[in-house]
Amino acid sequence: MPARPRRSLLLAAAVVVAAGLLVATRATGPVADPTGDALYAALVYVLVLLVGPRVAPWRAGAVATAVCVAVELAQLTGAPAALVQAVPVSRFVVGTTFVPVDLLAYGLGAALATVVDASVLRMVRRSREGSPTR
Template sequence: MIPSTSVAPGDSRQAVRRPRALLAAIAAVVVVAGLSVAHWGSAPWADPVGDALYASLVYVLVLVVAPRISPSSAALITAGACSAVELLQLTEVSTSLVESVPALRYVLGTTFSTVDLLVYLAAAALAALVDRALTRTAARKPGAAARGRG
């Protein structure tokens, strides 16, 4: 399904509505890819790829919650959330939670790294670029605005 667009009365900008079912499918693919990298990835590229997938998942989840948000706003929220989780690793809160619920290590991580912060920023920016390109392509399709009103 292609994201649809609609224009609010008196608004010259196009608001993009991304179908939640499509976003859920994308999120599922990203989760499977991330778990695969975490499980089988022991190469030096595995950690940054896992971090990029983590940020991509957060970006998609932001879109699920706010499907009409702009790509730049979604990227800022993603970068902020990922950075907050990474900075939480500097405290004992993250460690305590992971010790209590081991599966939380996939959400909270275990070790702070400044490289992770850079990867999160890059991945959020890349996700926004891809999102913007896809939504612009969908907006140019004939009838896209009409589909968004229904």
């Protein structure tokens, strides 16, 4: 598996964070929360790749989903709510309230990130195969 360029990953992370902040501050209605959750999972996916730029897309997707599920399940303990009381900005990372539907949004966000990443890798591989060797 070729390493993804860190610059590209940092740019992807910045775009996802910007989109997430936009959704968190401007979006309303029934799709606002699930969209934010899907973007959260996409960001976790990119962070997995920043740690391991050669990780296969399916593995990065599985890890991102597992991390998101762990964070959501941790909300059942009350520990994240206590952390948010002490450090309010941490709500963007750990949340406060367990919502079962969030699990679906995380899965969809990680799956979409996986598909996009695999597609980009495929396009890069094809372009390299089609270019003349030097």
